[in-house]
Amino acid sequence: MTGPKPAAAFSTDEKQAVYRAIRTRRDVRSNFLPDPIADDMLNRLLLAAHHAPSVGFMQPWNFIIIRSPAVKTQIKSAFLRANAEAAQMFPERERALYSKLKLEGITEAPVNLCITCDRQRGGPVVLGRTQNRDMDLYSTVCAVQNLWLAARAEGIGVGWVSIFHDEDLRRILSLPDHVTPVAYLCLGHVDELWSEPELQAKGWRDRLPLQDLIFTDGWDQKSGDDSQSPAEAD
Numbered sequence: 001m002t003g004p005k006p007a008a009a010f011s012t013d014e015k016q017a018v019y020r021a022i023r024t025r026r027d028v029r030s031n032f033l034p035d036p037i038a039d040d041m042l043n044r045l046l047l048a049a050h051h052a053p054s055v056g057f058m059q060p061w062n063f064i065i066i067r068s069p070a071v072k073t074q075i076k077s078a079f080l081r082a083n084a085e086a087a088q089m090f091p092e093r094e095r096a097l098y099s100k101l102k103l104e105g106i107t108e109a110p111v112n113l114c115i116t117c118d119r120q121r122g123g124p125v126v127l128g129r130t131q132n133r134d135m136d137l138y139s140t141v142c143a144v145q146n147l148w149l150a151a152r153a154e155g156i157g158v159g160w161v162s163i164f165h166d167e168d169l170r171r172i173l174s175l176p177d178h179v180t181p182v183a184y185l186c187l188g189h190v191d192e193l194w195s196e197p198e199l200q201a202k203g204w205r206d207r208l209p210l211q212d213l214i215f216t217d218g219w220d221q222k223s224g225d226d227s228q229s230p231a232e233a234d
């Protein structure tokens, strides 16, 4: 049936499940179990990704499923190269902690998944992308997040690895020029997850207070009667 349907709010249990998936989703870099991901499970995750919103309904994504140990080994080498460079970019104080962080699970995760964006999929003019060319990239990120949340519900851990030179990913995965690698993900069953972001647990950075991030009617405008920026209060 096509056409609008009633948009009733979810039941309390359903709402709790959605918020639980959002709150307890984690970026997973270690403790992947070696068990394979069944095809029907992987298909459900890809279908969740494929139901993401996209600019002009462009659906610019592709899903490159990587199970080959040889390909994973090449990807891991690309990561190691990039990560060694990255470590040098942090001030000495942070570098020691950075070097101790585990930031990928490429070879341990049974499935790696590269989600790409085909920048030409909708043709030269795409509804909603006429002035803002990067909307196709943002759409692809929506697909990543759908998959990440569905994976949480299924008990599958997902880790996003971005410490690469794009050209390495392009070469190893034979991507054509008009296709951008948006997310390189490591997927596998997990039996435990951090209860807070691992980076927070390990002292790298804390979650910011939400209230500090909310402005009303313009940048840096606080809502309410007592709204004064620190400069005005002085």
Ligand SMILES: Cc1cc2c(cc1C)N(C[C@H](O)[C@H](O)[C@H](O)COP(=O)(O)O)c1[nH]c(=O)[nH]c(=O)c1N2
Binding pocket: 025, 026, 027, 028, 029, 102, 103, 104, 160, 161, 162, 163, 196, 197, 198, 199, 200
């Ligand atoms: C675009 C992008 C890119 C990366 C990440 C995320 C995103 C959105 N994250 C994961 C990131 O560190 C993590 O999401 C935050 O620390 C918050 O933790 P939770 O995701 O809530 O567990 C990430 N983690 C990691 O270990 N290596 C990486 O290269 C990246 N890259």
